[in-house]
Amino acid sequence: MVEPVAAARAADGPPPEGWFAGPVDAFAAPLFAELDDRISGMAGLASDEREVLREATREALRRTLQLRLNRVLLLELRAAALAGDLPGTDPSARWDAFLRQASAPGFSETLHRRYPALRRRAFASGRLLTEGALELGARLAADRRAVAGLLGGDPGPLRALELARGDTHNGGRAVALLVFETSRVMYKPRPVEVDAALRSFLAAVPGAEDLGVPRVVVRDGYGWAEHLDHRYCRGEAELARFYRALGGWLAVMRLLGGTDLHAENLVAHGPVPAVVDAEALFTPDVEVPPSGRGDAVDRAARTIRNTVLRTGILPLRTDGYALAGVDLSAAGGLPGQQPQIRVPVITDGGRDTARMEIAAVDLPPAGNHPSPEPVLIRHWDQVLTGFDGLTAALAELDAGGGLDALLRVFDGCLVRRIRRPTQTYTDIGRMLWHPASLHDPDAALARARDILHRNALAAPGAPREPAVIDQEIADLLVGDIPAFGERVDGQRLDAFLAGWRRADLTRERDTIRSALVGAYLNERRLPDRVRTPARAPHVEDLDRRRRTLAAQAVRTVCEAAVRGADATATWISPVLTDYGWAVRPLGADLYTGQGGVALALAEYQREQRAGRADPVAGVESVLAGTLEVLSATEDTTPTRQLGGFTGVASQVWTWAALHRLLGTPGLLDRARARAALLTPEAIAEDRALDVLSGVAGAVVPLLDLAELTGEERWLEAAAEAGRHLERTVVVDDRGARWSTAMFPEGIGGFAHGATGAGWALTRLALSSAGSPADRRRWYELGTLAHDFEESLYTPEAGAWVDARIGGDVDHPTAWCHGSTGIGLAALDLHRRTGDPRHLDTALRSGPAGLREGFGWSHTLCHGDLGLWELLHHLRDLKGYEGPSAAQADAELITGIEQRGPVGGLAKEAFAPGLLPGLSGAVHHLLRMHPDARLSSPLLLAHPERPDTT
16 A cells, blocks of 8 residues: 655655655665565576666665655654754755754664554565565566567566556555566466456457457466557547447446446557456445435435446546545546545655645546547447447347356456455555554554444445454555455356346446536536527417426426335436536435425426326325435435535525425424524535535525524524625625635636625625625625626627636526526516616626527526526516517427427436426426416525415
């Protein structure tokens, strides 16, 4: 396990050998001497090859020991500086003095007295690394003829060797790269029978020619593999081949139970995606305890665990601290779409003030992409084509009785079973090498055992037996990542073949479509914008057609639900999480979650009873199951965001809306309970800030709850949200904006930018929250936010420019980013204030939206439904120039009849959510009836007058 400690310096950075090369060399001198003694008599290698092995081993020892000693040496540096023990007139001179002291012969003994576990552990891990390197050398000497056969001839003498660049397992052993005179080869200190079996299997599958697996030489417990270098594709034809083959890998790994196929285990070798580490095959599903959210959620989660998403090939964002939001997948990890990761770094190196800090750094690139700027959207259909093609080929083999026989090549192979995430081991290993742990090793070991035990209680499949945990700790103490292996037998092969035969291929394809959105940090490049206007839109029989479409849409939502034995209901879909998009059961939010679907179902039930919607069987039952899951999810799963669409405030608003729709006892109490979570402490910690997920989105739901209940406490909570927006605002000559976690540059627009925050502050200023002085400040700040949005308006384009760094659309027209959201906010504020500036903004937003017009997706967030809503409110204003109500209705309804409803995420991927999916279409088709009195989620607005039907 190589600890990811980087070195950061403001000026010229660390020296190539590291900041503490001298002290580390002195500390490791006994290890170097042992290495020299043993390598000098090694047979089978030429003298220059022994020198290559010696230098590579020394370099690996230096690198790994320095990473493990960094914290100790920094602590000793600080102590010496504070004690005045470092001569010198400036920080650099005192640094040099410390290096001299730490390189002196007696310093190692000082470390041994202060950190009793240090020398023993460091020397144990160093000796294992040395042993592994010498073992490599002996195996090379014995297998040189076989290696030459693998490479197609004598490669010449060994010229270079890269050791311990990845995780070590099984006593300091790690994959190594050997560079000969004419070629390269990989050394794998593990059994490679499974690699050979995979290559043999693929050779018998028609159409699998572009699925690469390195040729291997199989030896007892280890092997040699050809080195497949990373190479970009040449042109579109090769790119198409690559992505078809990637889809083929999904088909193959769906059968073989492949997992852990992340970016480092798949190399783009021109048009061939090559799996270079296929040891995690036939991975069984783990037994997961009930979630407490309902049987539907458990069934949905189990379904997802057994789809192609488990392979690691498809885009998927990770949770956790260090790698939060990172996409490590073989298909994803796109340039410009990865968050920075948090790692320990040495700051102020070269001075006596050097220290360890946590900093955000870029994730190093892998070799998984076939082009420098991969555009997955353009090639994703090829992935589906490849999946369908190889699935059909496997099915044909199975129909002829040949697939079962082919699978027997894996019988007896040793495969790896990943029982804990590597990051868990890395974090615990870092703790065990901390100076405090080295000073008091017994306490550290007890802490490590406790952490691993508690991790096992929370992580299904993780070992919890004390003896196994003790072995894991023993591995970590010498720098290894624990590895678990199992032999594949006929029973397991039968089980996987039977599971593959039962696979729901429609679900698999939808998972592949849906996973595309996970490659992107946010909606900057989604969806693939292709305009398809309605052909010959007509106004005949609009209401009947509206009712038919609404019934079809709600029926689709109900039929797609995953139902539990307890009658609960949820859906599998791309959802917007704290760390980006992910395919999973719906969460408890309004935007893509259970709350939005529940709202649409409740609205349909209400409109059906009022005679404005056609009867659809099952709506009441699915609604009840949806509300059960929504409540249970809120109760069991913390909601980290606060905002009005993806956070706690969205739940407040949803329950209030459901209270108005259903009148069921207890709904308003749930709104109160969720609002109680919006404490001053939670508000003060918010960094999202925007309407979608931050405190700006909490203002209006809290004001609404105060009006609904007559309770003053919610006004004070809303005021606290306003004060937090005051504390975090950036004001300059352009106006006011907010540097958010998602968009640190500070942008315009409603969902994520200044328009939404300014709207919230103005709404707050118009309420009775706070003092008169507070309300004046909020109103002025709302005006400054309007000024910033106005600074983005381009008269030549007649629209607002996109201020997002890296945005692909110059003048977006959506609700989330663009003229629709800007116009709706302006309309709301004009109605409430009469301010002519808001009227002017609103009237400009209509032509800005109509510049692109209808024909995009049928979504509220960034499609035709949002534009219809904007035009609907503009139509009564003097100066409106746009389609009539009938024309807009005809355009929308005809478009849905002809192509949809089309979601806004990933082409045909099913998305039931309210803002980007089908529930939004249900809501909107109901809202189009002139007598409907339904909430408008785009402005978190409730009906202006009660529906007495």
